[in-house]
Amino acid sequence: MPELPEVESVRRGLATHLLGRRITAVQTYGERVIRYAPHGLEPVVGGTVTAIGRRGKFLWFDFGRQALVAHLGMSGQFRLNCEELPHVRAHITFDDGTLLDFVDQRTFGYLAPDDYRADGEEKVPCRVCHIARDLLDPQCELPFLVQKTKAKRTQIKRVLLDQTVVSGIGNIYADEALFAAGIHPASFACDLTELQLTVLYCEAKAVLCRALEAGGTSFDALYVHVNGESGYFDRELRAYGRTGLPCLRCGAIMQRTVVAGRSSVFCPQCQVFNESEGTFGAGCGKI
């Protein structure tokens, strides 16, 4: 599933091949991929790619005054000059003959031409304006994020998955960050100390960085790079997908629970539920 490291890997791949290229033709298959695009992809024909932007899990092709926003959803892939594949939802042709396919099995992804709105010094597509900065954004300020989180009267895992608080984290890296910080996924955000939250976000940032270095997590083959290759971070996952296996820190059997309707894997010994402020899990601090 594409989260920040996977989307950033895709962004880099697209930037390598498409900067300066002009779109000469577009073709879409089915209505779902353009469900937020009232005029389909036609508005971007003729646009020249001046940059590929990203915030959290959203990315966009920058044409100067206009953008093409892309969200990969659960299974979206961009593939450059690929062989014929199932589930192709859009096909984009560039002036140098490069062919870009948007492939998406589960159809949660979409493409949408969009206008920009100013966000301080930056410009961000309107569809992305409500999305918070992600942990790799230089302008993401940790103390502000900790305060915002501390004010939430809901479970910490919900907050990590809430893209309007901090973006880019999905189910895999939420579980990894909570494990690293020794925090139970169902602990209430407001019950955690500022120190715990600071550790949590530092660990989250660290795991995102390490996953990016590995080219992302190709846990179930729904994510690959623009050339079809896998990422390797699945080999380094310490929580996600490890239900019933021994904790890599203490040996206790990893358990599964459901938070926010999402499967959540945690160590019952290292990640203690916070009844109230000040209770650390046994693993916290061991980084």
Next chain:
DNA sequence: CCCCTCTCCTGATCGC
């Protein structure tokens, strides 16, 4: 405003 649940979708897997 805040928080929660439901919904969209396909393919893999499981039990009968």
Next chain:
DNA sequence: TGCGATCAGGAGAGGG
């Protein structure tokens, strides 16, 4: 063998 049920999950819509 085959078939129905279940699960996976990002984020937008809508409800309380």
